[in-house]
Every structure is written in structure tokens, then in C-alpha cells.
Amino acid sequence: MKYALLNGKIVEPNKNIKKAICPLCGEIVISKCGKIKIFHWAHKSKQNCDPWQENETEWHRNWKNNFPKECQEVIMFDENTGEKHIADVKTKTDIILEFQHSYINTNEQCSREKFYKNVIWIVDANKSYNNFIKNKNDITLKLFSKEKYFYTMYPLLLFPQKWLDSRSYVIFDFGIDDLYCIFPQKVNFKTIGMCMSKHEFIEKIQKQKYEKIFNQENIEQSLNNLNNESLSVNKYMANTSVKQIETELETIEQLNLFKI
Ligand SMILES: [Zn+2]
Numbered sequence: 001m002k003y004a005l006l007n008g009k010i011v012e013p014n015k016n017i018k019k020a021i022c023p024l025c026g027e028i029v030i031s032k033c034g035k036i037k038i039f040h041w042a043h044k045s046k047q048n049c050d051p052w053q054e055n056e057t058e059w060h061r062n063w064k065n066n067f068p069k070e071c072q073e074v075i076m077f078d079e080n081t082g083e084k085h086i087a088d089v090k091t092k093t094d095i096i097l098e099f100q101h102s103y104i105n106t107n108e109q110c111s112r113e114k115f116y117k118n119v120i121w122i123v124d125a126n127k128s129y130n131n132f133i134k135n136k137n138d139i140t141l142k143l144f145s146k147e148k149y150f151y152t153m154y155p156l157l158l159f160p161q162k163w164l165d166s167r168s169y170v171i172f173d174f175g176i177d178d179l180y181c182i183f184p185q186k187v188n189f190k191t192i193g194m195c196m197s198k199h200e201f202i203e204k205i206q207k208q209k210y211e212k213i214f215n216q217e218n219i220e221q222s223l224n225n226l227n228n229e230s231l232s233v234n235k236y237m238a239n240t241s242v243k244q245i246e247t248e249l250e251t252i253e254q255l256n257l258f259k260i
Contacts (some may be wrong), residue, residue: 001041001053001086002064003073004029010069013039022074024051025049042072050086052112054102059066059173061125062078064089066202073142076116087116097122103162113168118210121163122179125172128160132174148195155182155191164191168216181214 003010004020013031022029023168029041066071067089070201074090089097096116135157143150155164162172171181182193
């Protein structure tokens with residue numbers, strides 16, 4: 001945790017403040033200001049009251065720091081069940097961002113998506129960067145509109161598999177400026193997504209509603225175009241060089257290897 005309460009005020013961990021109160025459970029938290037992990041608050045009981053919180057890294061903090069203090073570590077409460085959790089970021093437009101660095105099991109992923117509703121996952125995909133760059137080409141990742149939408153028949157070659165079946169938007173942060181967002185809906189077995197610079201995303205997310213972030217109306221239009229495109233396979237084949245088709249076949253072989 002980056003924030004705790006001291007005399008009713010939000011405080012960050014520092015060497016001069018030893019103890020504060022956890023804003024979620026009201027228990028005492030200790031400031032941890034060592035050399036290995038980033039400065040954080042830890043429960044005295046060593047048990048984190050929110051099982052959904054993961055150990056924070058520099059990557060988490062860098063992301064959180066793009067947003068105003070009041071939008072970071074926001075307590076979310078379900079009035080019906082009494083369940084409460086700390087959302088990494090809640091924008092002023094009511095979008096929840098969850099930054100995920102380590103493995104998360106599917107049950108927890110679904111529970112979090114259900115609890116937060118308008119959630120966008122931001123996944124630390126640094127480790128998959130080399131694989132992504134190696135396999136990314138015009139065949140595996142096809143841009144299909146000026147809006148920087150893309151589709152892929154080979155998502156397994158490009159993105160960490162774990163996240164491909166999510167029912168929310170998933171953004172892969174490969175540690176480069178461009179973020180790659182995968183949409184929850186698939187079209188003709190194609191995975192659809194959008195490429196956006198980090199700067200643009202951070203600006204947009206703070207001003208627009210959930211449905212508007214990826215220009216939903218434009219997606220519909222572009223998806224229609226895409227459907228039309230997939231109907232004209234013959235046209236595609238006629239315009240595709242032998243070299244391209246060979247590469248595509250190789251890619252399919254690779255994909256089969258992945259499935260074994
Ligand atoms: Zn707590």
C-alpha cells in the first residue's frame with residue numbers, strides 16, 4: 001500500500017512515521033522503508049486485509065503516479081454484500097484500473113471483474129516483449145483502420161495467454177510507448193484490439209466514460225468493414241504474395257506447436 005491514515009490524513013510511508021492506520025480495515029500498518037522493496041505500508045499482523053492486493057513494484061508505482069492522489073488506492077464497497085477492496089486507480093469518470101504484475105488465478109480475475117464492473121486491466125508484459133517483437137508482423141497483427149485498431153488470428157503468438165479470455169479490456173504494457181489493448185469481444189474468431197500511446201491513454205481515461213475510451217461506435221463500424229473483408233478471402237489471396245502466404249503458413253504451424 002502506498003497510502004495509510006495518520007490523524008485522519010493520508011500519508012505515504014517514510015522513515016519518520018513508523019505507524020499509521022490501514023484505510024480499509026482500520027488495523028495498524030508499519031512503514032517499510034528498506035532498500036530492496038519500494039517504500040510501502042505493511043500490516044502489523046503480516047496478513048494483508050485485502051487478498052486482492054499484490055506486492056507492489058516500481059512498475060505499479062509509476063503507473064499509479066500518473067493519476068491524482070485522490071484517484072489512487074480508492075476503497076470500493078459493495079452495499080449488498082459488505083465486501084470491500086482497494087482499487088489501484090479509480091478515475092473521475094468511474095473507471096477502475098487494476099495493475100497486474102504477477103500471476104492471478106482465473107477465479108480471482110473473474111471476481112475482480114464482477115466486483116469492479118468498469119475495470120480495465122493493465123498487465124506488465126515486459127517479459128513477453130521479445131516474443132511480441134519477434135512474432136509481430138503484418139500477418140500476425142493486422143492494423144485495419146486509421147484509429148489504430150488491429151486484429152489477430154494468432155493472439156497466442158503475441159500476448160500472454162493467461163489474459164486472452166478476459167471479459168474486460170486488457171492492456172499489455174510491454175515497456176514501450178505503445179500500449180496494446182485487447183477487447184473482450186471476438187469477431188469471426190479474431191481477437192480485436194487497439195494500439196494507443198501511454199500518454200494518450202492516460203489523458204483519455206481521465207476525461208472519458210468507460211464506453212468511450214476505445215471509441216465504441218468506431219469499433220462497430222470498423223468491425224463491419226472487417227466482416228466484409230473476411231468475406232472477400234479470394235480477393236485477399238489474389239493480392240497476397242507467395243512469400244506472405246508462406247509466412248502465414250509458418251505462423252499457423254507455430255500456433256499448432258503452441259497448442260500441444
Ligand atoms: Zn487493512
